[in-house]
Amino acid sequence: MTNPPTSPLPPQILAALDGDTATLAELSAHLNITDARLQWHLRRMLDAGQVGVRDEHWALTPDGARLRRGDQAGTKYGLHWVLTPVDLHPLADS
Numbered sequence: 001m002t003n004p005p006t007s008p009l010p011p012q013i014l015a016a017l018d019g020d021t022a023t024l025a026e027l028s029a030h031l032n033i034t035d036a037r038l039q040w041h042l043r044r045m046l047d048a049g050q051v052g053v054r055d056e057h058w059a060l061t062p063d064g065a066r067l068r069r070g071d072q073a074g075t076k077y078g079l080h081w082v083l084t085p086v087d088l089h090p091l092a093d094s
Contacts, residue, residue: 009033009041014050014060014068021057
């Protein structure tokens with residue numbers, strides 16, 4: 001299992017690619033971040049099957065598009081939620 005996302009960029013990348021394709025330069029200009037930082041996130045998202053690349057144009061995969069619409073199956077950003085003891089224990093003891 002992977003760690004939860006620590007950056008708001010993956011959802012922003014999914015939103016930027018929603019219904020369109022873009023090159024690395026176009027995405028980095030749109031999101032106002034460096035190419036290197038964007039490429040790091042895109043590679044992780046590519047490995048997770050959320051985006052694909054063809055002829056240097058990035059696009060959402062069906063899984064990425066599903067995450068972009070919101071996932072009702074308990075998966076968000078390609079991660080499955082895990083219940084922790086805090087989730088299972090009520091905050092106030094009666």
